[in-house]
Amino acid sequence: MPPKINAPFVERILTSFIRDELGRCGCRKALLGLSGGLDSAVCAALAARALGPRQVLGLIMPYGKAFPQDGKDAVAWAKRLGIRHRTIDIAPQIDLYFAAHPATSRVQRGNKMARERMSVLYDYSVREGGLVLGTSNKTELLIGYGTIYGDMACAVNPMGDLYKTQVRDLAVHLRIPLAIRRKAPTAGLWPGQTDEGEIGLTYEELDLILYGLVEGRKSPAEVAAAGHDAAAVERVARMIRGSGFKRALPPIAKLSIRSVGHDFLYPYDRSR
Amino acid sequence: MKIALAQIVPKLGDVAANIDAHLEILEKAKKRKVELVCFPELGLTGYTLKDLVEEVAFDPASDPQFRRLVAATRGLSAVYGFVEESPADRGLFYNAAAFVAGGRVLHVHRKVFLPTGGLFEEAKVFAQGRDFRTFEAPFGRVGLLICRDFLQYGSSYAHYAAGADVIICISAGPGRGVAGGDGFETSRMWELMGEAVSYFSTAFVVYCNRAGSEDGVTFAGGSFVFAPGGRLVARGAAAEPDFVVCRLDLADVREGRRKWTFKRDEKPEAIWRSLERIVRASED
Numbered sequence: 352m353p354p355k356i357n358a359p360f361v362e363r364i365l366t367s368f369i370r371d372e373l374g375r376c377g378c379r380k381a382l383l384g385l386s387g388g389l390d391s392a393v394c395a396a397l398a399a400r401a402l403g404p405r406q407v408l409g410l411i412m413p414y415g416k417a418f419p420q421d422g423k424d425a426v427a428w429a430k431r432l433g434i435r436h437r438t439i440d441i442a443p444q445i446d447l448y449f450a451a452h453p454a455t456s457r458v459q460r461g462n463k464m465a466r467e468r469m470s471v472l473y474d475y476s477v478r479e480g481g482l483v484l485g486t487s488n489k490t491e492l493l494i495g496y497g498t499i500y501g502d503m504a505c506a507v508n509p510m511g512d513l514y515k516t517q518v519r520d521l522a523v524h525l526r527i528p529l530a531i532r533r534k535a536p537t538a539g540l541w542p543g544q545t546d547e548g549e550i551g552l553t554y555e556e557l558d559l560i561l562y563g564l565v566e567g568r569k570s571p572a573e574v575a576a577a578g579h580d581a582a583a584v585e586r587v588a589r590m591i592r593g594s595g596f597k598r599a600l601p602p603i604a605k606l607s608i609r610s611v612g613h614d615f616l617y618p619y620d621r622s623r
Numbered sequence: 624m625k626i627a628l629a630q631i632v633p634k635l636g637d638v639a640a641n642i643d644a645h646l647e648i649l650e651k652a653k654k655r656k657v658e659l660v661c662f663p664e665l666g667l668t669g670y671t672l673k674d675l676v677e678e679v680a681f682d683p684a685s686d687p688q689f690r691r692l693v694a695a696t697r698g699l700s701a702v703y704g705f706v707e708e709s710p711a712d713r714g715l716f717y718n719a720a721a722f723v724a725g726g727r728v729l730h731v732h733r734k735v736f737l738p739t740g741g742l743f744e745e746a747k748v749f750a751q752g753r754d755f756r757t758f759e760a761p762f763g764r765v766g767l768l769i770c771r772d773f774l775q776y777g778s779s780y781a782h783y784a785a786g787a788d789v790i791i792c793i794s795a796g797p798g799r800g801v802a803g804g805d806g807f808e809t810s811r812m813w814e815l816m817g818e819a820v821s822y823f824s825t826a827f828v829v830y831c832n833r834a835g836s837e838d839g840v841t842f843a844g845g846s847f848v849f850a851p852g853g854r855l856v857a858r859g860a861a862a863e864p865d866f867v868v869c870r871l872d873l874a875d876v877r878e879g880r881r882k883w884t885f886k887r888d889e890k891p892e893a894i895w896r897s898l899e900r901i902v903r904a905s906e907d
Contacts, residue, residue, distance in 0.1 A: 354802035361801050364841050364862060371836050507839075618671040619838045621636045 352516045352555055353562040358524035361517075365509045366401035372507040373402065373482055375620055380481030384468050384502070385409035385429060385436065386539060387421030389531055390486040392428050393518055394510055396525040398484055404433035408479055412468045415442035418539055424531055431528070441467045461540025465501030473504075482506040490515040490554065493561050494587065495594020496538070496546065503597060514558040552583055560587045624762050624873065626659040627652045628846040628857070630865040632835030635669030638679050638705075642667065642688050645703065648866070649695045655868055658762065659700045661846075663793050663833035664734075664770050665718065667705040670795040671837040676716045676748045680708035683721050683728055693723050700724035700760055702767065702831070704793050706749075707731060715750040720767045720793050722760060730758040732767035736775045742797065742840065745771075755781040763788035763873050770794040773830070774816065783824040784891040788876045790824060792817075794832040798843030798862055806861025810845035814858075821849035825879035825886050827856075827871055834864045851879025 373381060381398045385391045391409075398407045411425045422438065429436035445464055454460045472483050485505025487497050489512050497503040513521065515536070522532050536546040536554065547553055552560070556579065563574035564587065571588045575581040603612045629648045634640045645662060652660045664670065667689075668679040683689050683705070692703060700722065707719035718734040733752025737745035755778055757766045766782025766789075773779060773792040782790050800808025813830060821828045827850055834844045846859035848869055857869035880886045 356801050357803060357805075360805065360861075364798070364801070367863070368836055368839070368841065616673040617675060618635055618669075618673055620671065620836075621675065 353514045353558050353566070356513070356517050356520055358521050361513070361521060362397065362400070362524065365397050369398055369401035369484070369507070369509055372620070376482065378480065378482050380406045380408065380479050381484050382408040382410060382472060382475055382479055382481045383484040383486060384472055385411050385425040387411075387418070387423070387425040387428075387531065388534060388536060388539070389522055389527065390488055390510060390515075390518055391425075392527045392531050393522050393525060394484055394486045395428065395432055395434060396527065397509055399432045399434050405435065406481075407432075407434040408475065408481065409434055409436040410468075410472060410475060411436060411438040412441050412471055413438065414445060414464055415440060417542065421539065424528075424534075428528065428531060439471055441471065457541045461538065462498045462501060464540065465498035465538075469501050469504045476506070484509065486510055488513055488515050488518050490558055490561060492598060493565065493594075494550070494557075494590040495597045496550065496590075497597065499597045502538075514561065515554040516558045519554075551586070556583070557587065560584050561591075564588060564591065624659065624871050625655065625657045625868060626661070626829065626848070626871055627655070627657045628829070628831040628848070628859055628865075628867040628869075629660055629662045629666070630832060630834050630844050630846050630859040630863075630867065631663065631666060632864055633663070633666050633669045633833065635671060635837055636675045636679060637669070638667055638681070638688065641669075642692060645692055645701075646695055649692075649699070649701065651866070652868075653699060657699060657868060659702075659760075661702045661791060661793060661829060661831035662704055663831050663842075664704040664720070664795040665706065666793070666833065667703060669837060670833070670842070671840070672706070673744070673748060676706055677708075680706040680716050682709050683707060683719075683731060684709070693728060694726055696723045697726050700762070702791055702793055704769070704795075707733065712750070716748065717752060718745060718749045718769060719752075720769050720791075722758065722765060722767060722791075724761050729760065730756070730765075730767065732756070732769065734769040734772055735778065736771045738771045743771075755785075757782055757785040757787045760789075763876070766790045768792040770796060773820075779820045779824060779828075780894075783826060783886070784889065784894075787824070787826050788873060789827040789829060789871070790820065791829045792831070794830060796832045796843050796845075797840045806845050807841075807843040810843045810861060813843075813845065814847055817847055817849050818853045818855070821851055822853050822883070823885065825851040825883055826876060827851065827873075832859070834860075834862060850875045852883060 409429045413422050476483050483506045485508030488510050491497050563569045571584045575584045703721045707717040720732045722730045735752040739746035757764050764786050766787035798807030817828045829848050831846045833842045844862045848856040857867050859865040859867045
């Protein structure tokens with residue numbers, strides 16, 4: 352696994368990051384989607400500690416009656432943290448859309464649902480005057496295991512430099528209930544889907560491979576030589592390469608002397 | 624002598640607000656009878672400037688706002704980090720450190736080594752300084768460095784060879800690595816190198832880093848002072864604002880140089896000849 356994190360120190364850095372980022376835009380509230388899974392449970396706990404629980408809103412956005420246990424776990428965790436929460440069923444708009452434009456795959460349906468949740472979050476961002484916190488971890492970002500402009504969309508992301516296995520360590524420190532920590536990680540796009548089933552590797556092994564390729568700056572051959580299946584390492588390297596577009600802003604065709612995204616460059620955090 | 628390390632969180636791109644914050648800290652320092660206050664690299668502007676560089680730059684000799692900070696040093700010395708644009712070099716922007724004492728700017732150091740690559744992009748926006756010079760401060764001979772300058776082997780040697788009693792490095796060092804200790808892993812690297820240089824140079828090594836975060840990067844804090852021969856005098860909090868006040872006894876430099884005779888036995892001319900030969904050879 353990647354190195355074990357100093358969880359209390361990481362908590363301190365991430366909570367001040369959340370406070371700093373919200374403070375810069377004169378905002379005291381944060382909101383996030385609560386899936387009942389580990390990443391959003393951890394993110395909610397960080398936000399509650401950073402801002403005070405009443406400044407945090409968790410939106411639970413099930414598709415109809417799918418995954419009832421996840422909704423229950425999300426509500427229970429929100430109550431434990433003392434954050435505000437609200438459940439919004441996205442089935443009506445999803446069903447209406449696909450009745451008129453039938454989907455050809457479950458991935459297509461899943462992506463649409465992820466973007467619907469994003470759309471609800473951003474609408475609530477305005478209603479609440481709060482910022483949307485992202486919950487994508489480093490493992491997902493690196494292999495592109497997420498829906499662009501869906502669950503990957505956010506105003507700030509406190510989780511994006513923690514591998515999944517490190518999120519698990521942080522979860523223990525933050526006392527996330529076992530019911531959530533023991534669940535098989537899933538994007539929840541369809542019943543029976545699990546991350547590890549889809550990716551074909553356990554998170555322990557995946558994170559180790561990613562750590563070698565990214566932090567270790569090793570070649571796939573070198574990582575494989577350290578004791579991993581060469582085909583698996585190559586597949587991971589391919590996933591990283593193939594998902595670069597999800598980690599960058601879209602390129603702008605350059606025409607002028609000074610162009611947005613090329614040579615008109617300002618910090619995100621300029622004091623306002 | 625009492626010194627203070629102002630491990631602050633500058634407001635990015637807001638020079639006026641940062642000048643006010645500096646003035647407040649100077650007042651606080653004066654009340655505690657501090658003789659030298661160090662502020663971090665780009666403490667008057669914030670670090671992640673990108674194209675803001677030209678908007679926040681000023682000439683330390685004539686800028687009316689900066690004059691307030693110069694005037695505030697009657698009775699003490701201060702090191703300020705800012706973006707310099709001087710009338711002689713219009714359109715060139717330097718990552719600079721000014722040593723100000725008794726209402727006068729005694730020295731301006733322009734950062735020589737501009738980290739560019741990875742998360743750093745300083746050479747994209749700053750012009751390069753080209754010199755390391757020591758100068759006489761009210762309390763002794765001082766050499767200034769800015770962040771990466773210190774990590775390049777030769778910089779502190781240049782100050783040492785020129786007789787610095789105190790090597791002051793102001794910094795905006797981002798924290799990286801969360802696997803161990805009570806702070807970022809990179810803080811340990813800085814402290815080890817500071818300790819080592821305090822042995823090599825038998826001088827004081829004063830390191831003032833900043834705190835806070837910009838664009839997702841958290842600055843590691845962990846400012847420190849080492850007395851000659853590796854004695855840790857003070858250390859700032861990891862990754863949060865702090866105001867560290869400690870005492871330096873300049874007699875420790877003399878003590879250190881009696882105990883460890885590196886300075887007495889130093890041969891800058893031998894180093895110079897070797898370097899000259901190496902540089903000439905690389906030019907052929």
